[in-house]
Amino acid sequence: MKIKTKMVDDVAVIIPHGKLMGPPDTEDLHNEVKSLLGEGVKKFVIDLGHVKWMNSLGVGALMGSFASIKNAGGTLKLSAMTEKVRSVMLIMQLVKVFETFETYQDAVESFK
Amino acid sequence: MVSIPTRKEIETLQQENEKLRTTVTELSVLNDIAIAISSSQSLDKIIDLIVQKCIRYFSVEQAAVLLLEQKDKKDRFRTLVRRADQSRFTLPYRLNDLLTGWMIKNRKPLLINDFENDSRFPCPESPIAIHSLLCVPLMLKGNMTGLICLFNKKDAGLFTEQELRLLSIIASESAQVIENARLLETEKEYLRTREELRMAASIQRELLPKEIPQLPNYEMAAINIPARTVSGDYYDFVLLSENQIAFCLGDVSGKGMPAALLTANLQATLRSQIFLKNPPAKCLAYSNTLLFNNTSAEKFATLFYGVIDTADHTLSFCNAGHDPPYLLSTLGRMRRLKSGGIVLGFLSDFAYSEEDISLEKGDVLFLFSDGVTEAMNPAEKEFSEERLEQVLQELRENSAREIIDTVLSEIRQHMAGANQADDITMVVIKRIN
Numbered sequence: 001m002k003i004k005t006k007m008v009d010d011v012a013v014i015i016p017h018g019k020l021m022g023p024p025d026t027e028d029l030h031n032e033v034k035s036l037l038g039e040g041v042k043k044f045v046i047d048l049g050h051v052k053w054m055n056s057l058g059v060g061a062l063m064g065s066f067a068s069i070k071n072a073g074g075t076l077k078l079s080a081m082t083e084k085v086r087s088v089m090l091i092m093q094l095v096k097v098f099e100t101f102e103t104y105q106d107a108v109e110s111f112k
Numbered sequence: 113m114v115s116i117p118t119r120k121e122i123e124t125l126q127q128e129n130e131k132l133r134t135t136v137t138e139l140s141v142l143n144d145i146a147i148a149i150s151s152s153q154s155l156d157k158i159i160d161l162i163v164q165k166c167i168r169y170f171s172v173e174q175a176a177v178l179l180l181e182q183k184d185k186k187d188r189f190r191t192l193v194r195r196a197d198q199s200r201f202t203l204p205y206r207l208n209d210l211l212t213g214w215m216i217k218n219r220k221p222l223l224i225n226d227f228e229n230d231s232r233f234p235c236p237e238s239p240i241a242i243h244s245l246l247c248v249p250l251m252l253k254g255n256m257t258g259l260i261c262l263f264n265k266k267d268a269g270l271f272t273e274q275e276l277r278l279l280s281i282i283a284s285e286s287a288q289v290i291e292n293a294r295l296l297e298t299e300k301e302y303l304r305t306r307e308e309l310r311m312a313a314s315i316q317r318e319l320l321p322k323e324i325p326q327l328p329n330y331e332m333a334a335i336n337i338p339a340r341t342v343s344g345d346y347y348d349f350v351l352l353s354e355n356q357i358a359f360c361l362g363d364v365s366g367k368g369m370p371a372a373l374l375t376a377n378l379q380a381t382l383r384s385q386i387f388l389k390n391p392p393a394k395c396l397a398y399s400n401t402l403l404f405n406n407t408s409a410e411k412f413a414t415l416f417y418g419v420i421d422t423a424d425h426t427l428s429f430c431n432a433g434h435d436p437p438y439l440l441s442t443l444g445r446m447r448r449l450k451s452g453g454i455v456l457g458f459l460s461d462f463a464y465s466e467e468d469i470s471l472e473k474g475d476v477l478f479l480f481s482d483g484v485t486e487a488m489n490p491a492e493k494e495f496s497e498e499r500l501e502q503v504l505q506e507l508r509e510n511s512a513r514e515i516i517d518t519v520l521s522e523i524r525q526h527m528a529g530a531n532q533a534d535d536i537t538m539v540v541i542k543r544i545n
Contacts, residue, residue, distance in 0.1 A: 057366050
């Protein structure tokens with residue numbers, strides 16, 4: 001899995017590519033978040049548009065990232081969930097906790 | 113007639129003699145070490161023997177064998193010193209690092225007789241004075257597996273090229289023996305782990321209900337097939353009174369041992385709540401907080417928990433982010449049981465909701481884990497909810513046990529020999545009267 005990160009103003013947009021189904025990919029994602037937090041970033045968007053499939057460990061990585069960001073006083077939003085990922089998030093009722101957007105541009109805009 | 117050798121010839125002969133003597137000494141040293149280290153299978157003993165023999169034969173103050181362990185396959189420099197002979201002295205941390213780094217980079221013998229002035233190894237803080245040093249890599253099939261290092265030739269002596277050659281031969285002889293001992297250790301460790309895993313699996317099987325309680329007018333059946341030795345799924349049945357039964361099916365994030373440990377924790381947590389006879393939503397709210405406090409943020413569990421009262425045939429349930437179970441009625445209806453809330457262990461505090469429904473004669477409750485719907489065939493096509501629903505529609509009239517057996521055989525047929533990637537768990541409860 002590849003993780004691309006770009007800064008749009010003061011918002012970090014993290015875009016994982018591939019499957020989010022356990023280590024090392026899930027750890028890489030959480031580590032990316034932690035390293036950005038270390039640089040002082042507070043606003044995050046994880047764009048899931050290129051995540052083909054995600055299992056419970058993938059969801060766990062999102063939850064771990066959410067907790068790390070929240071503990072640092074930051075905010076995490078999600079964007080571009082595929083139908084498969086959305087259905088997992090719906091079943092787990094995580095859509096009640098994660099703010100989600102159609103595109104990462106929408107998510108970035110919502111921070112303004 | 114015997115010719116009298118000239119002075120030059122005598123000198124040459126003496127030199128040859130000296131060479132021969134050295135070679136014989138070298139060979140006996142090598143032979144001695146070879147015999148010694150091949151007499152043991154213990155890695156510690158072998159390393160200790162090499163160190164002791166080297167100190168004696170090379171007449172040095174200290175010797176050390178460092179073994180390297182490659183932590184990261186992609187980055188061969190991220191290598192750690194796994195073991196050093198510490199019986200006599202400890203290498204200063206920084207020197208240890210510098211020396212290992214130099215050897216990994218250069219992979220060739222190193223001979224220094226003027227250590228204090230060697231700019232490659234600046235160690236001002238060194239607690240032991242090092243004057244001379246001889247170091248050779250342990251090489252195996254082109255990989256560096258460790259190094260042998262000698263420090264301080266006694267009586268202010270100097271290391272020679274000949275000694276460097278001898279130590280190199282010792283290193284090349286030892287490398288394979290050390291590797292064999294290391295492999296043997298790894299194998300023992302593996303066998304120990306496998307035994308522990310086997311025991312964990314047996315403990316876990318004991319945690320599942322040995323017998324499913326039987327209540328009048330109801331049939332109950334359950335199955336749990338772990339994908340690996342241990343499972344991240346579990347189910348439970350607890351009789352609360354003569355006409356009340358609590359049951360659940362949960363799935364902990366992840367697989368294998370970490371998931372199994374968390375499963376045991378979840379079960380203990382939930383059982384402590386179940387026996388308090390709190391309503392399902394309260395039960396899961398408390399369990400959620402307890403689990404949140406006991407786990408890191410990325411660990412969670414999905415769980416369906418219900419209580420059936422056989423006196424008035426009501427089901428009270430709370431679904432914490434689990435794949436919604438099916439309720440099949442004899443009239444052909446099929447509904448999913450979703451009321452509840454978020455997965456357990458993610459938020460410290462969550463207000464779960466619950467729902468009460470009445471069970472009619474012939475109603476079938478089908479609980480399952482995602483290992484059922486996500487079971488894949490060799491072409492990575494999932495069994496799917498659609499297929500599960502089709503199968504269930506056909507099974508309304510069957511007994512609880514038949515429903516489980518048939519669904520399982522349908523899944524197996526779909527998988528067509530493909531590896532089971534996730535734990536498969538099912539619970540079926542049917543009101544028969």
